[in-house]
Amino acid sequence: MSALDRLPSGDGDRALIAGTLCLLVGGLFAVTPLQAQLPGALYVFVEVGITFVIFGMLVLGLDLQYGHTGLVNFGHVVFFAVGAYATAMLAAQDSFAGISLGYPWPLALLVGVVAAALLGLVVSATSIRLRDDFLAIVTLATAEIFHSVFVNFEGIFGGNVGILGVPRPIAAVAGDTDTRMIATILVIGGLTLITLAAVTRLTEAPYGRVLRAIRADELVTRSVGKSTIVYKTQAFVYGAALAGLAGGVFALYNGAVAPGFFTIQVTVTIWIGMLLGGAANHRAVLAGLAVIMGLRLVSRFGLSVTPVSGDVFAAFRLVVVGLILVAVIRFRPAGIWGDPQELGVDR
Amino acid sequence: MGLAQNIVFGIVTGSYIAIAAIGFTLIYGIVNMINFAYGEYLTLGAFVGFLSASAVPLPLPIAVVVAMIGGGIISIVLARGFFTPINDTGPVPMLLTSIGLGIAIRNAIRLVGGRGARYIETETTTFRFDGVPDVAIGSVDLLGGFFVTSEHLVVFGSAVAVFLSIHALLTRTDVGIAMRAMGDDESLARVRGIDTQLIRDSVWVLAGVLAGLAGVLMAIQTNVSSTTGFSHILQILSAAILGGAGSPYGAIIGAYVIGLALALSTAFLPSSMTGLSSAVAFAILIAVLLVKPSGIAGTEVREA
Secondary structure, X not given: OOHHHHOOOOHHHXXXXXXXXXXXXXXXXXXXXXXXXXXXXXXXXXXXXXXXXXXXXXXXXXXXXXXXXXXOOOXXXXXXXXXXXXXXXXXXXXXXXXXXXXXXXXXXXXXXXXXHHHHHHHHHHHHOOEOHXXXXXXXXXXXXXXXXXXXXXXXXXXXXXXXXXXXXXXXXXXXXXXXXXXXXXXXXXXXXXXXXXXXXXXXXXXXXXXHHHHHHOHHHHHHOOOOHHHHHHHHHHHHHHHHHHHHHHHHHHHOOEOHXXXXXXXXXXXXXXXXXXXXXXXXXXXXXXXXXXXXHHHHHHHHHHOOOOHHHHHHHHHHHXXXXXXXXXXXXXXXXXXXXXXXXXXX | OOHHHHHHHHHHHHHHHHHHHHHHHHHHHHHOOOOOOHHHHHHHHHHXXXXXXXXXXXXXXXXXXXXXXXXXXXXXXXXXXXXXXXXHHOHHHHHHHHHHHHHHHHHHHHHHHOOOOEOOOOOOOEEEEOOOOOOEEOOEEOOOOEEEEHHHHHHHHHXXXXXXXXXXXXXXXXXXXXXXXXXXXXXXHHHOOOOHHHHHHHHHHHHHHHHHHHHHHHHHHOOEOOOOOHHHHHHHHHHHHHOOOOOHHHHHHHHHHHHHHHHHHHHHOOHHHHHHHXXXXXXXXXXXXXXXXXXXXXXXXXXX
């Protein structure tokens, strides 16, 4: 029996191994004097790539909620923001504005995840029984409320400036900029892959089958003795906790949080990525997100070769993004790689 | 500034939100979708009004009528192009489509018109009521002098005119009665020989006309920019749901509740937190959905 045969074959296990490898290599770059060289032209790719892997955790959580369970959460950014703010406020030292407590960052990250999960629990306890489109409105309104709270309570959340002075664990140990960027994308990418492994495990298990059954027909699922409300709440809280993790990681990578990072635009981006790729398929939603975030690269490069202003270009990109969403729903409701039959959009 | 002044502001805000919320709630009740792009209809209406008042230039009342007609045409064209083809897919795909369409339109306007705000020139008369005594409780003045401008009166007057004509339309005309029938039960309406697609189209036109009017009133009150409508969509939505989604009369009440809540929270919140007033509107919305999801006069929106 060769070593190859003993390698696990499932998607989840492969993602777990790849993720662990990424984490180890990334950690190696960060803590040892090992150095990486990054050609200047690739900077922008790595930068967008880091945002992509962070958003990847968001889209995996959202897909657990919408793709698998059918919960229309249109305020996903609020859990991202709460995770980021909780982590930042606990870990930051001498922030210019707002609360900074200076606790060790692993503790802060943990609190960030728990805070987001708790908010998810509160939202689902109150609103999970609402009809789909009204759940969308409540979650959206929740996100808007938190956004204005973050902006307006300057003494606590730092207002428009946000929380500065958040420790950056990777930047603290990495030698130079190139090494730091490589280590960051590897470590966070590793976390995203491990997340992928975890959600794959979850949805391939009988548990995931119950979630998909709820999406397909809640009444039937209840009639076979499954407490659908409990399952829906759990799926919602898992998704919120993942968003909180993404938020905490974002705060520790970025070194600062501010309301400007957590606008409705984040929610829209991950929703479009998920629908474009094909909801209820973990790898498809990541691929869809990659396509949408790839557009950012295109517009960055396009910006340098065309004589128009950045504002015009951003507006143009958003027109395209909006029309993509419309076109996907109209012509390919299951997304590019989704399964129309499973999603119940067979037409 | 006294409470009386804030109530005036609240009623004015409530008036244009009410006009828009009626259109929004009619679409919800009859097409069965939450139209998140509705704010953009307001923006487009406001721009049509602005262009015809300043570029052509037409007298303001005619510009308002042009904006209303423009709003109606825009609404039916967009509905035919984007919403009618997916009418049978259910509320969530329709909501998502409207979100995508809203992003596209908003940024297309930004692309053409830039970010800047534009103002419609109007002649304003201000009526002051300074003789009213102050009734101070703590830092809050419960009465106080206030003023009303002719713009305020125009906005409020248009709103009342809209309420009366909508009431007449829904109770006195065949189209209006058919709309109400469809809102109650679409299949039954069809069995009775109502051309449901025609009624749906007339609702789109009506909602567009109302959006055009609300947009141009906002433009007269404040200014026109690419985010004019979007910045109000959540308030419109809150008003419609507060009133009971699908009910035009509920939407009117809901709109004034939201308008007054916004104005009063500006009055009572400390000055550093006036930005929270929009959060107050959403908090009301969430509270309504939790306590009485059917709103003041509407249907059940809970599943289980």
